[in-house]
Amino acid sequence: MNAPEPGFTLGPNSYGKSGIRLVHVDRATARHAIRDLTVHTALAGDLDATHYTGDNAGVLPTDTQKNTVYAFARDGVGAPEAFAERLARHFVDTTPSITHARVRVEEHPWTRIGDHSFARGDGGEIRTAEAAYDGGTAAVTAGVRDLLLLNTTDSEFSGFLADEYTTLPETDDRILATAVTATWAYATVPAAYDTAFDAARTALAAAFADTYSLSLQQTLYAVGERILKAVPEARDVRLSLPNRHHYLVDLAPFGLDNPGAVFQAGDLPYGLIEGTVRREAA
Incomplete structure (x- = not known):
C-alpha cells in the first residue's frame, strides 16, 4: 500500500x-x-x-x-x-x-x-x-440502562408554554413512566464498587417513587441529587429519561366512563429529557 x-x-x-x-x-x-x-x-x-x-x-x-x-x-x-x-x-x-x-x-x-x-x-x-x-490515569464510570420505572399518580404537567401549535391539555394527575439511563463518574474510588452501585440504584428508585413530580425535568434533578448524596465518591450523574406516555382511553363510544383506569401505552414519538447533576466544588 x-x-x-x-x-x-x-x-x-x-x-x-x-x-x-x-x-x-x-x-x-x-x-x-x-x-x-x-x-x-x-x-x-x-x-x-x-x-x-x-x-x-x-x-x-x-x-x-x-x-x-x-x-x-x-x-x-x-x-x-x-x-x-x-x-x-x-x-x-x-x-x-x-x-x-x-x-x-x-x-x-x-x-x-x-x-x-x-x-x-x-x-x-x-x-x-x-x-x-x-x-x-484511570477514569471509571458506572450506571444503569433501561431501568423501567412507573408512578400511577403524584405526577402533574401544567403551566407550560403554549403557542398556536399546542394541543396538549394540562393535567393534574397522570401516569409517569420512563426507562432510565443513568451514568455517574467517580472522582475517587469507592471502598466497594458493588456496594456503591447498590446504593446508587436504591437512591435512584427511591427518588423516583417519592418525588411528587410537576415535570419529568424535576424528577431528573431529584434522582441525580439523591444519587450524589448516596454515593459521595461520585462527581456527577448524567441522566436520560424518555417519557413513556400513557394516554387515557376514551370509553364513551361504548357507553362507559373511564375513572383513570384504562390507558394506552404510547410508543413513538416520545419526549426525551436529559441532563447532568453535578456536585458543587468545595
Missing part, C-alpha cells in the same frame, strides 16, 4: 472487540454466584502504519483482546468497574503501541431463586461500567 497523498491525514481512531459475551460462575461454595457480562474493548495509540501502509506490527488483534477478557475472568470477575479497569490497564501497560484503552462492560442481572438457580425477567435493565486508561 502507498503512503497517504499530501493534504490528507489520519484523525482520531480506535479499534477493538465488541459484544464479547462472558458468563462467570463462582463455585467457591455450594451457593453459586453468577455474573453475566457483555464486554467491549477499544484501543488507540501509535496505529498510523496500519492505516497508511497496512503494516500491522503494532496491532493487537481483536481476537486476542477477546481471549484476554476470557483469560482474565478465569480467577474471578468481581465488580464490572474493577474488571473493566483491570483490562484497560493491561492493554496499555503490556502493548507498547497502545496508549489509551477504553473498556465498557454491561451486566445482565439475574435474580437468585436458589443456591444454584437464577431467573431473569424481561424488563431489560442492564448495569453498565466503563474504564478508560491512558497509562497514567
Whole structure:
C-alpha cells in the first residue's frame, strides 16, 4: 500500500472487540454466584502504519483482546468497574503501541431463586461500567440502562408554554413512566464498587417513587441529587429519561366512563429529557 497523498491525514481512531459475551460462575461454595457480562474493548495509540501502509506490527488483534477478557475472568470477575479497569490497564501497560484503552462492560442481572438457580425477567435493565486508561490515569464510570420505572399518580404537567401549535391539555394527575439511563463518574474510588452501585440504584428508585413530580425535568434533578448524596465518591450523574406516555382511553363510544383506569401505552414519538447533576466544588 502507498503512503497517504499530501493534504490528507489520519484523525482520531480506535479499534477493538465488541459484544464479547462472558458468563462467570463462582463455585467457591455450594451457593453459586453468577455474573453475566457483555464486554467491549477499544484501543488507540501509535496505529498510523496500519492505516497508511497496512503494516500491522503494532496491532493487537481483536481476537486476542477477546481471549484476554476470557483469560482474565478465569480467577474471578468481581465488580464490572474493577474488571473493566483491570483490562484497560493491561492493554496499555503490556502493548507498547497502545496508549489509551477504553473498556465498557454491561451486566445482565439475574435474580437468585436458589443456591444454584437464577431467573431473569424481561424488563431489560442492564448495569453498565466503563474504564478508560491512558497509562497514567484511570477514569471509571458506572450506571444503569433501561431501568423501567412507573408512578400511577403524584405526577402533574401544567403551566407550560403554549403557542398556536399546542394541543396538549394540562393535567393534574397522570401516569409517569420512563426507562432510565443513568451514568455517574467517580472522582475517587469507592471502598466497594458493588456496594456503591447498590446504593446508587436504591437512591435512584427511591427518588423516583417519592418525588411528587410537576415535570419529568424535576424528577431528573431529584434522582441525580439523591444519587450524589448516596454515593459521595461520585462527581456527577448524567441522566436520560424518555417519557413513556400513557394516554387515557376514551370509553364513551361504548357507553362507559373511564375513572383513570384504562390507558394506552404510547410508543413513538416520545419526549426525551436529559441532563447532568453535578456536585458543587468545595
